[in-house]
Amino acid sequence: MPGFNIQGSWSEGPNAQTEVRRKHRWTFEVPSGTDPQANKAVMWLAKAARPKFKFVEAIAHHDQEQAYWAGKTEWDPINLSFYDAEQDPDVSEFVWDWVNKVVNIYDVTAMEPGGPEGYKKKGEIKMWGNFGTITENWELWNCWPQEANWQELDYSSSDIALVDVTLRFDRAIRQDGE
Secondary structure: OOOOOOOOOOOOOOOOOOOOOOOOEEEEEEEEOOOOOOOOEEEEEEOOOOEEEEEEEEEEEEEEOEEEEEEEEEOOEEEEEEOOOOOOOOHHHHHHHHHHHHHEEEEEEEEOHHHHHHOOOOEEEEEEEOOOEEEEEEEEEEEEEEEEOOOOOOOOOOOEEEEEEEOOEEEEEEOOOO
C-alpha cells in the first residue's frame, strides 16, 4: 500500500504492493438518447455515493415472541456531484433534458408520453483503477433524476462549477471490473 508496508514478517497476509481503490476516480455513465448502445453521457464525478440498501424485515408473530427474517430490499437514492465540463454531449444540458422527460417543465405536464419507460434509464457508476481499468462497476437499474441542483454562480470565485443530482433507482447490481 502506498506509504507503508502492511505485510509483516509472516508469509500470510496482504501483499505490500496491493493498490487500494481511490475515492477520486469515479464516473457516471448513462445513455444520452433512447438507444442504450448509443453515445453515453459521461459525468466526471467530484463526489458520489455507492449504492446502499437494507432489508425491510418481515416479522412473524408467534405466541409471546416474534421471529424476524429478511424481507424486501429497499435502495436509498444516491447523490452525485459532477464537474460541469464543456464536452460533447454537454452533461449539464443532458441532466436538464432528463429532468424534462420526468415532467415537461415548459408545458407543466407530467411525464413524457409512454410513462416511466420514457425517463428511466440504466446508469453505471464506474471506479477507475491506476491504469485506466474499471475496478468496480455498479449498474443502477431504472434510475431517474429525483433532484437536480446546478448550484450558484459567483463572479468573485474561480471555483469549478458542479452539478448535484440525486438519483432514484429500482435496484443496483455490482458487476466485476474489467
